Amino acid sequence: MKFPKILLLSTLALGYANSKSIKNPSSSSTTYYDSFNYNFHCSKKETSLCSLIEEELTDAVLSLSTILDISPSVQFDVVVDDISKYRSNTKKETFATTVNNNFVLLDSRSIVKSPYPNSENLIKSFDSDNKFSKDDFILLINNFNSDSDFLKSSNYDFRNNIIKEIVKGLQALNKLKSPYNSSTSTPPPPPGGQGGNPPPGGNGGNPPPPSSSSMDICDTVQRNKNNTAVLEDARSNDETCENKRANKLSSIINWKNKLIKKGDPSETSNYKYKRLVAIGDIHGDYNKLISVMRHAKLIDSKDKWIAKNTILVQTGDLIDRGNDIKEILEFLRHLQSQVSKYDSVMYLLLGNHEINNLQGQYQFTSEGDITTFNSMKNREKFFSVNGKYGRMLRGEMDVMVAVNDSLFAHAGVSSTYAEQGIDAINERIRDILINVPSFDEMCTLSKNNITNPIYTEPVLNDQNGPLTTRSFANDSEDKICSDLEKTLAITKTKRMVIGHNVQEYGEIQTRCDDKLILIDLGMSSCYGNYFGYLEILNDKNEVWAIYNH
Ligand SMILES: *[C@@H]1O[C@H](CO)[C@@H](O)[C@H](O)[C@H]1NC(C)=O
Ligand SMILES: *[C@@H]1O[C@H](CO)[C@@H](O)[C@H](O)[C@H]1NC(C)=O
Ligand SMILES: *[C@@H]1O[C@H](CO)[C@@H](O)[C@H](O)[C@H]1NC(C)=O
Ligand SMILES: *[C@@H]1O[C@H](CO)[C@@H](O)[C@H](O)[C@H]1NC(C)=O
Ligand SMILES: *[C@@H]1O[C@H](CO)[C@@H](O)[C@H](O)[C@H]1NC(C)=O
Numbered sequence: 001m002k003f004p005k006i007l008l009l010s011t012l013a014l015g016y017a018n019s020k021s022i023k024n025p026s027s028s029s030t031t032y033y034d035s036f037n038y039n040f041h042c043s044k045k046e047t048s049l050c051s052l053i054e055e056e057l058t059d060a061v062l063s064l065s066t067i068l069d070i071s072p073s074v075q076f077d078v079v080v081d082d083i084s085k086y087r088s089n090t091k092k093e094t095f096a097t098t099v100n101n102n103f104v105l106l107d108s109r110s111i112v113k114s115p116y117p118n119s120e121n122l123i124k125s126f127d128s129d130n131k132f133s134k135d136d137f138i139l140l141i142n143n144f145n146s147d148s149d150f151l152k153s154s155n156y157d158f159r160n161n162i163i164k165e166i167v168k169g170l171q172a173l174n175k176l177k178s179p180y181n182s183s184t185s186t187p188p189p190p191p192g193g194q195g196g197n198p199p200p201g202g203n204g205g206n207p208p209p210p211s212s213s214s215m216d217i218c219d220t221v222q223r224n225k226n227n228t229a230v231l232e233d234a235r236s237n238d239e240t241c242e243n244k245r246a247n248k249l250s251s252i253i254n255w256k257n258k259l260i261k262k263g264d265p266s267e268t269s270n271y272k273y274k275r276l277v278a279i280g281d282i283h284g285d286y287n288k289l290i291s292v293m294r295h296a297k298l299i300d301s302k303d304k305w306i307a308k309n310t311i312l313v314q315t316g317d318l319i320d321r322g323n324d325i326k327e328i329l330e331f332l333r334h335l336q337s338q339v340s341k342y343d344s345v346m347y348l349l350l351g352n353h354e355i356n357n358l359q360g361q362y363q364f365t366s367e368g369d370i371t372t373f374n375s376m377k378n379r380e381k382f383f384s385v386n387g388k389y390g391r392m393l394r395g396e397m398d399v400m401v402a403v404n405d406s407l408f409a410h411a412g413v414s415s416t417y418a419e420q421g422i423d424a425i426n427e428r429i430r431d432i433l434i435n436v437p438s439f440d441e442m443c444t445l446s447k448n449n450i451t452n453p454i455y456t457e458p459v460l461n462d463q464n465g466p467l468t469t470r471s472f473a474n475d476s477e478d479k480i481c482s483d484l485e486k487t488l489a490i491t492k493t494k495r496m497v498i499g500h501n502v503q504e505y506g507e508i509q510t511r512c513d514d515k516l517i518l519i520d521l522g523m524s525s526c527y528g529n530y531f532g533y534l535e536i537l538n539d540k541n542e543v544w545a546i547y548n549h
Contacts, residue, residue, distance in 0.1 A: 036065055036166075043080065061166070064163055067251065068176070074135075076136045079139070081143065086118060096140060098169035099119075101138065116140065139165055157256045179246045221442070233365070237366055241322070260510060262540075271404065272343070273309050275309070275535065275537055276311040276312075277298060277533055280314075285324060289331075292531065296546070308342045309343050312339075313408045314348050315520075316350050321353075321364055327372075332348060348396065360380075384438070400413055400426065405493050406494070408497045412471070417459065425459055481511070484515060496515065499518075500520055503520060507532075514543075532545060533546055
């Protein structure tokens with residue numbers, strides 16, 4: 001939706017003068033869309049900003065009503081207010097937030113103070129005929145009155161943020177049925193304890209690290225030979241996948257491309273590589289990988305590499321959950337040889353799911369994946385030290401890579417690991433992965449208390465390690481940003497880009513002043529079916545979040 005900039009500026013100036021009063025009841029509109037019923041209150045009703053927001057609101061509600069069936073219908077208030085004033089983190093913008101009818105925030109992650117500090121004024125500004133419906137929730141939308149520069153930048157996206165907030169409101173009030181009644185973000189890490197066989201898959205978390213005791217390794221090896229047992233896990237994984245596939249939110253949310261950082265263009269003119277594209281978790285969705293790579297003009301419509309002087313980084317977790325593991329690895333294997341002819345580079349990083357597979361942890365393998373290899377036994381051969389895909393994962397994929405001023409790793413590099421050195425870690429892990437004995441041999445060795453480092457090396461098994469940690473996505477900025485600074489200083493980089501943590505509603509998020517960028521968008525059809533990637537334009541010194549436009 002285009003909004004004329006000049007018009008906006010003049011109306012902002014005009015509208016500001018009477019922004020204290022909320023529109024009286026006669027002109028507040030009540031709108032019904034099947035399941036949705038809301039009152040829209042905007043103090044600058046006549047101005048373009050109110051019209052713009054109302055249009056985006058209407059569009060958002062119409063879109064939601066195409067995928068959500070809510071009965072009885074919901075009743076809520078929509079209030080446009082200067083939310084920027086009430087942020088707890090003044091560096092982050094917020095478009096909208098949902099509160100209950102006592103103005104308590106429904107989403108604990110929101111950066112708006114709770115209870116909403118301006119509630120008294122809002123209530124007063126409604127007269128007896130125009131009070132809050134007080135039924136379900138209140139959606140507060142930012143008019144950016146105290147941050148008109150933000151609107152001038154025209155980098156705004158009310159529609160998708162409104163969709164997001166209404167869904168959050170409905171979720172918090174238990175108004176949604178499966179598959180919309182659970183958050184799309186990654187659940188917290190599983191408890192550290194473990195014992196015996198891995199639990200049946202499909203709980204959405206990480207598999208527990210395998211225990212190093214002899215019985216456990218032999219149990220796992222034994223169990224993996226039982227195709228019935230392996231397929232049982234696979235079906236449980238597939239059920240989770242089906243449930244996520246039923247979620248159609250990605251079909252109505254389409255984020256606008258967003259400029260994350262604009263640096264000084266003169267600083268970068270001598271870069272050989274003009275462009276870097278970083279793609280997050282793929283999880284067995286070949287079509288999604290292809291469509292993202294075509295969109296980024298890395299490959300053409302025949303899937304041949306076409307990008308000159310370009311770097312592709314995939315941050316791990318190509319495999320598990322979806323069916324297309326063989327197709328994905330086969331495709332990338334062939335691509336690798338074309339890339340150098342275009343003076344380009346492709347870095348494929350290891351994720352925890354690649355390592356799980358090399359450890360014989362198959363609880364997130366799909367039935368379709370096993371079927372493309374005929375059996376788990378045959379699949380294991382392909383991933384073994386001398387197998388086609390084993391050689392690729394073990395010999396060609398690294399744990400982390402620093403490209404110019406960006407550091408990439410699947411889950412994130414804490415300073416403890418950064419101190420060990422990027423090359424040293426990559427070499428050590430490669431050495432472990434290519435020298436690992438067969439599963440049967442490891443079982444035998446474990447009876448003499450000899451455990452292979454693939455099960456004990458911290459980089460691969462530590463819950464705070466670079467392939468598994470959730471700290472960067474989950475812990476508060478107070479806790480992570482100073483350690484991130486250390487990592488960036490040690491690795492001589494300016495930002496770290498990670499996958500591993502599914503970002504809500506398929507939106508690339510940044511933390512620590514954009515120095516941490518989270519690009520796992522739940523792109524797999526087995527996850528959320530979203531679409532997007534990170535693009536770094538070295539020649540312009542710009543960092544972009546790109547979506548399907
Ligand atoms: C979601 O709703 C379904 C029924 O539609 C229910 O079986 C399931 O337990 C709910 N899940 C959560 C996380 O509330
Ligand atoms: C294989 O696994 C199935 C399902 O877990 C189990 O019922 C069966 O006893 C196992 N077979 C063997 C030979 O262990
Ligand atoms: C950027 O990174 C590439 C790949 O690692 C390297 O070849 C190139 O020299 C770097 N360029 C600059 C200006 O650092
Ligand atoms: C292995 O370790 C356990 C416990 O540490 C010990 O009881 C056992 O004797 C050891 N076995 C061998 C073969 O060394
Ligand atoms: C991180 O996860 C834990 C649960 O493991 C949770 O209690 C905590 O609130 C989360 N922190 C953030 C900032 O989301």
